[in-house]
Amino acid sequence: MATDIVLLEGVRIGFGAFGGSLKELSATDLGVIAAQGALERAKVEPAWIDHTIFGNVVQTSADAIYLARHVGLKSGVPIDKPAVTLNRLCGSGQEAIVMGARLLLTGEADFVLTGGTESMSQAPHVVRGARWGFGFGANTPLEDMLWTALIDSYTGCRWRSRRRISRNSTTSRAKSRIVSPCAISNSRKRRGTKDA
Numbered sequence: 001m002a003t004d005i006v007l008l009e010g011v012r013i014g015f016g017a018f019g020g021s022l023k024e025l026s027a028t029d030l031g032v033i034a035a036q037g038a039l040e041r042a043k044v045e046p047a048w049i050d051h052t053i054f055g056n057v058v059q060t061s062a063d064a065i066y067l068a069r070h071v072g073l074k075s076g077v078p079i080d081k082p083a084v085t086l087n088r089l090c091g092s093g094q095e096a097i098v099m100g101a102r103l104l105l106t107g108e109a110d111f112v113l114t115g116g117t118e119s120m121s122q123a124p125h126v127v128r129g130a131r132w133g134f135g136f137g138a139n140t141p142l143e144d145m146l147w148t149a150l151i152d153s154y155t156g157c158r159w160r161s162r163r164r165i166s167r168n169s170t171t172s173r174a175k176s177r178i179v180s181p182c183a184i185s186n187s188r189k190r191r192g193t194k195d196a
Contacts, residue, residue: 005101009042011035016121023121026061031071031117039075039113046076050109052083053099055092055116058145060123072113092116120146 011034016022022030031054039046052072056064063070068083077083088095093116100112123146134140 005104007097008044009038011037011041019121022119025119026063026122027056027117027119028061028063028067028070028074030119031056031067031115032074034115034117035071035075035113038115044111047078048111049077049081049113050111051081051100051103052077052113053086053096054083054114055086055088055094055096057087057089057092057118058120058123060119060145067117071115071117075113077113 013030013034014022025033035052039049049072052068052075054068054071056067059065059067064085066083066085068085072081072083073079084099086092086095086099093114096114096116100109100114103109103112123144126143126145127140128143130140
């Protein structure tokens with residue numbers, strides 16, 4: 001029997017500047033605002049939600065390990081309804097929708113609250129190895145989680161683009177960007193255009 005999957009509503013909060021007016025709101029807080037708005041617009045009671053799924057890449061707050069659970073509970077979803085937080089990097093919010101659709105198709109849920117949330121402004125600095133201590137006067141390596149994530153992402157995109165070129169020497173660099181979403185995004189930024 002066919003099952004229709006319906007996206008009832010979608011809400012997105014405004015994009016703030018790094019270190020701007022939203023910097024005190026955690027990724028969980030931002031997710032709650034969007035979730036509450038979506039439930040209100042869709043005229044769906046929080047009690048109807050069978051599962052909450054949220055994508056989150058950089059865990060920037062103390063409660064981030066249970067982010068989806070907190071978003072659900074703070075949005076009014078009953079405590080006995082499960083939640084899962086997932087990380088598929090830039091596709092995390094989209095993957096949350098896909099996972100929600102699967103739950104609907106298998107009959108495990110009738111209503112699913114899905115989304116994605118981040119707070120770049122709250123990305124922490126970490127000192128790797130501090131748990132085991134450093135020698136007196138040693139140079140402690142401070143790592144910025146935000147920039148580390150961005151650099152690793154960019155490096156991975158460049159590596160994939162080069163790899164595609166090396167497989168087929170007749171493939172131009174421009175064509176390699178067509179098959180690599182990361183490279184497409186990077187080329188747009190170099191041209192000064194905005195991504196959708």
